[in-house]
Each structure stands twice: as structure tokens, then as C-alpha cells.
Amino acid sequence: MFKRNWKRFSAAAAILSLIVSGCASGSGESQGAGSNGSAADGTVTIKLHTWYPKKTDNWDVAIAEFEKKHPNIKVEFVSAEDNNSNEYYKKLDLASASGEALDVVMFSNMNYLSQRMELGMLEPLDGYLEQEGAVLADEYTVDTRIGGKTYGLPGKSVLPLVFINENHLKEAGLELPKDWTWDEYMQYAKAMTKTDAGKTRYGTYFHSWSTQAYFVQSMNQAFGANLTTDDGAAANADTPSVRKSLELRLQGEEEGFVTPYSEVISQKLNYRPQYFNQETSMISMGSFLVPETGGTDQVPATFKTVFAPLPKVNKEDPISGNVSGDVLGIYSKSKHKEEAYTFIRWYTTEGIVLQGKYFPSWKKAEMNEVVDNIIAGTKTPEMIDKESLLYVLEHTKQTTAAVAVPFHAELEKAFIEEFDAMMLSGQDLDTTVKNAQQRIQKIIDSK
Template identity: 35%
Template sequence: MKRFARLLSTALTAIFLMSAALSGCSAKTGDTPAAPSTGTPAKTVTLKFYTPTDEVTNKQLKWPEFIDEFEKKNPGIKVEMAPLVANVNNDEYKKKVDLMIAAGEQIDLVKSSALYELTEWIDNGVIEPLDDYAKNAGINLSDEYKGVTPYNGKIYAIPEEITPWLVFINKDMLDAAGLPIPSRDWTWDDYREYAKKLTKGEGANKVYGSFMNDWSNFFAVGTQSEIMDDPFFTEDNKLNFEHPAFRDGLQFRYDMENVDKSQVPYVDMSSQKLLYRNQFFSGKVAMVCMGAWMVSDIQLIDKYPHTFKTTFATYPRWSNDSKPNTSQLDGAGFGWSINAKSANKEAAYKFLTALTSEGLEMGHKKWTPWKKANSDEVIKGIIGPDESLYDLEALKNVIFDPQRVDNVVTRSGPGESEIIDAFTSEAEKYFVGGQSLDSTMKNTIDKANAIVEKAKK
């Protein structure tokens, strides 16, 4: 990732100002994996960590309360927490963390939001392996958490949340169109037909059947069911853009927007900065494909006023040869890690394992990876007290489907973040009508090959 040295002074000034507002909290540690035993510290250790979520979100997660409880149970450890961004912004968080680490600022825990971010930190020696700390504590991290995956034989991160993908549907619109909840084994062709039938109106009053974000996985929706693990690289670390799911996926999205006119056009989404949550909850679109993290947003009626019930469907499969309800498991393989330069690694490990277990239990606002979590309590915390906004049966059928296939990304190729940026850039040129599909694929492959060669040097 590019470093913006000229922003260092500004970013660090903002960080120092935020530190004045640091708040603390804590949690019970009964079933929480223990840190390596070091005895009672001779002096209090102060941990510092910053979140990619804003203060409002942190309070909803009850993290200040958790830190209070943790400090009571661990009197030799103090924890200072502050948001590093004004809103939920993973990219901006990563840039600021890089600047802090480069400047030698204290930051004991860091959070990655994608596998390629984590592997970049690992390759640059930024992250501490967790294996020895877990071994000293007498636990196996894979037994404690779902979605914990090794990189080069070592575990570097514990997920904060692991979420499958699914389709959110406005049930009022579905009923008005006379459509049933989609079957478990529906395909993207079925999705396209649903989007056509759910589209109505014209101009400013038009309601689109579908909305897709501007993320790279929405440029080739079939990869989640067609390509297991990293879609951009094969298992032997070769570029994978020749896979038909990429070209066909681009064509699929283009046709929905420009032929069917059943999906919010990319140019409108980009130029008007349309956001998927606002589009869905305001009734501008009938369906949104998104990770399960959006489930908790349904209850936030002060932030997203609406009265309709949301129902749910499995993430569509690309072909009839794909297994139903197959989707990427977001959050697996990355998450919270210990800064390799931390002077308080053992205390950081103790807090990290508490944060990602009972810390998440306290807030009940996350699809926790902790295997000892109470599933019923997790659901209650995520949906809130008013079940009337949820088709709870449909939600459970998707999330707790015993035959659900989780597509977990466990590897990352050379220069992958730059390759994704290149693919996104070329796809945008295609979606706005200025570039052919052939040129889009050729330019993507040429740029990706150049990035790989550069990364290998």
C-alpha cells in the first residue's frame, strides 16, 4: 500500500488528540483462553489499541464496558482504546496504522480487514505470531475459534467476526410482486429474473430490483461458488483471470444494468455516492447481496428508518454444478493481531483472546468466531428486541444451514491488493460504457502480470 509521508504529521496530530478521549472497559475471563503465566506484574502495563469503527459503534458493541470488566479481572493491565477514523472505514484505518507503526507510536493491537492486508503486514515483519503464546496457555486456537487459518504454518490473527454472504430482500416488495422466497438452490440467472420482476417505476420514483456495491467481488459474482479460496490466484500461485467466471461475471452485471435496467447503474452509484444500506432501507431497491454483518443494521431504525420486514435468501450459485448456499466466509483468516514491536506482547495476547471471546459475547452484536458462544444469544443481540422487522425463520435457514459451504480464503498472491485495484479500475471503464469487454479483460491481465513481476523482484 502506498505510504503518504506528507500526511504523517497531520495523521499523528489527530491520533494524539484522540488519545485524550480514550475510554476503557473489560470482560469476564472464565472460559477465555489464558495468556502465558507471568505472575503479578511489578507495575501496571498499559495497552493501546485503535479501532476501525467509530465511537458510536464501539459503544453499541459494549467495548468500553468490556474493558472495565477486563481491567477489574486483570489489575496489572490497563487498556486504552480510541477510534482511529471518523466513521467505519477500513482503508483509512490501515493507512493510519501504517503511519503510526512507521513513526514508532505505541499500538499494541492492530486489525486487518482482508487477508492481503494481513499477509502484507506479516511479510513486512509487522505482526507477531500467536502460536507460542497459545501453546504456553495450553490451548489450540483452532479449537477455540472458527475461521482461524495459518499463514506459512503460523497463526497471526483471530477474527473479530465471520460472516457468510446472503441476499437481503424487502418482503413487502416480494409479496407485492407475487414472488416466493427464493429456493435454497437458486442461481444467478434466477436472481436476474427476480430483479426484473421487482423493478418498477420511472425516473426519480424508480425502484430497482437489485443493488450491487463497487467492490471487486461484485464484478464477478460467480467466483464465490465457482472458485474455492483466492479467486485471483490458482493454488500454484498463477493469475486466474482466464477463468470464465471473471469475464462472464462482468458481462452479467453490465447486462443487468444496461439491458434489463433492473439494477442501479454503476455510473449512478459512483457519481451520486449511493450506499447499499441507505438504498435498501429507504425502499429504493428490493434486493441487496451482502455479508451477514448487515443483519444487525435492520434493527437500527433511528439510523435507517423503515417499517418493512426483511427476508433472506442464500447467496445464488453461478451454475447448476455449484453447491447451493456457497459463499465467501468474510473475516476468516484475518482480524486482530499483536504488533511485533509491542513491548507488552503477553498482556496484549491476554487481552486479544478476551476481546475476541467474551468481549464479543458481552455486546452480542457480531457473528462471533468463538466456538463457546451461545448461538441463541448471538442472534438475539444481532437482531435486537423487535423481531417484527425480520423473517427470522428465513434468516436461520440460511445462516444455520447444515449444508452451507463456506468459501474460506487462505492464501494471497504477489501484489494482490494492487491487482484488485487494477481489476476494479478496468471494470469501471467497462461499466460506464467507454471500454469493450475484450479490452477490459486484456488490460486487466496485462496489468496484473506486470504487478506480479514487480512484486517478485
């Protein structure tokens, strides 16, 4: 497992402890002031902290059904409803530090959960699972264990796949791929690139996320997917997968069929308008974007989207992709842990299917029903090609990468600085990889 001498997080834990103890001594309570969430009739109210909008994402529907099934538990939905998970984490940490009553807490991926687990914010769930005879690996496609312990159950599953504008595909005379390589993906992008009256519609777009700089490694391989080795002990930037990613990014730039990186950065471009405004023909993105291809109140769907599996490096490789997604945990100081677990377990199984907005991590979900629910909830369901979507979901082997080290953001920053030097200033690939490897190792050694 990862090295435990993480100075930054040890310091943060100490500060958090001081803040919490200070709040407790001032209020005379160990956890927040006011009601403990229990009513005179025995009804318990638990708080669900998230960043999602309640009505837009059908949380009101899911919560109403849960409360119907469990009339002794009420769920208070706590969210800024702005879909901004980064701001949510700041508020969550502040709420924890100030001694607010917390019960169910959500994380957008395991890295964020891991950071707060290190600070003692999360309750282990293994005892609850054992009590009901449930085995994590039998229930869910995503492995959320850290050091052999379970601190959260997976909710929404995000599988990488390719979104393609069907009109552009047909215009280029191309068949929808069912099994392809990254080299073929780039050939498709080149074929769909079109310049008219001085304006270029690019064949594909890579977003500014650091993982899209080393996408072959971050999306395709279950082992060694991060910028460190899976044990967190060594840098993992000088690899064939990273090199392949960089080669493909350079090819797209040099041959002019990928949205220029300089424009992505300088104009702060976003993948949603790039795809939905038909500025690009194809993107490799997570399955969370599928419902939006059927149109929303804000962005109507004006073309049909077809889906292809994530490309592979070699023809003989299996079709696979690293899944990630939301994780729900119990706050370690919650006064209603049993009730919080009851909600988490229900929501991450039948609840998320009922919600009809996300692909679940629950293995027992009927995928055809899930897809039908998602498509039915869109503005123009005919714009989502169900057949190709089901094909991708049924033929992709879902894998789980190791949880990144808590200081992963520092590593990403170092890597992106070298990537920028390559993409924007002409630094050669070998120097980029060498510098990134050395800088990442230096950061690891300092922890």
C-alpha cells in the same frame, strides 16, 4: 506461497526501519517515550487500536467485562471512532513508524494484516496457542494463517448473504428462496423492479467495490477467489467465474433491473441508502449489515428484511460463501505481549458474543444466542426476520479464500479499468477479460 520479491514492500520496510531507528536514537528508547504501561501495583495497561466507535458498538461493555475477569489488565481504547478503517491504517502506520507504544492492533481483513506482517509489525501467535493447547482450525471458522504461521485471531465473521425487502418480495408474488442460483437471483431482481411516475425502483444493486465486479469468483469459491492464483504467481482473471460475473452484470444493465453502473459511479451511490431508502429491493452483502436492518438512531427501519443464502452458479453446487472479517494481532514490539494475547483470545471467543453486535468466528458460540443478542440490540427488532437469518447461518458452508497478494490494490485498479470500459464504453466481454488477464500478469511479473 506468494513470491517474496515485492519491491514496493521491501522499500517500505526499509523506510519504516529507518524511521523507527531514527525515532529510537532521538528518544533513547527502542519503543516510544513515556510509561511502559505498568502501574506500581502490577496492573498493566494495554492499548487497543481500532476504528470502531466505542459506545455504539458496545466496546465499553466488552472491555468492562474483560477487566472484571482480568483485574490486572486494563484496556485503553484508541480509536478515531469514525468507522473509517482506511484512515485508521494511515494513523496506525504513522504510529508504528514514529515509535508509539502499540499492543493490540485490529485489521478489517487479512489483506491489510498481510501487508503489515511483511513489514515485521506482527508477532506470531502459534506459540501462545500451543501453550494453551488451542488449535486454530478447531476454534475458529476463519483460517488466518499465512505461510503456515498465525499472526492474528479472527474476531467478527462476515458471511455473504442476500438481504431482501419482504414487502417487495410479496408484492412480486415471490417465495423466499432457500437454495438458488445466480440466474434465479437475477430473475428475482427483474420481477421486483418497478417503474412508477418515471422513477425506477431496481430489483438489485451492486456496489462499486471491485469484488462486486467479479462477485461469483470472490464470494462463491474458496480456491482461486482472487485476481491471482492462490500462490500469487499468475493472473486469475480469465476464468469461468469471472466471465459469469460479467455476463450477469451486463444482463442487469441491458434489461434494466440493476441500478445502472454509470449512476453508481457518477453519483457515488452507497449500498446502505440504496437499500434502506428502498431504492433497491435486494442486495448481496456481508452479515455485518444485519444489525442495521433492525434500525439505528441515524436510519430507522421502515420495512422487514428477510434473508436468503448466497446464490450458486449451478443447482448441484453446495450452499457456501467465503467468510472474511476483523483480525486482531499483537504488535511485534509490544512490551505486554502476554496481556495482549490474553485480551485477544478472550475477545475473539466469549467477548464478542457478549458484545452483541457482530457474528463471531468462534466455532463454540451458540448461534441462537448470538442472533438473539444482535436482534435485541436494535431499535426495531421485529424488522429482522430471525427464522430466515438462522436458516442462512446454519445452512451455509463457510469457506476461507487465500490471502490476496500485498499489491492486490494494483491488480484491482487494472481490473476495474477494464470493467469500466465494458460497462461504460461498450467494450466487449472477451476483450475485457483478455485485457484484464494480460495487465494483471504484467503487474505480477514486475514484482
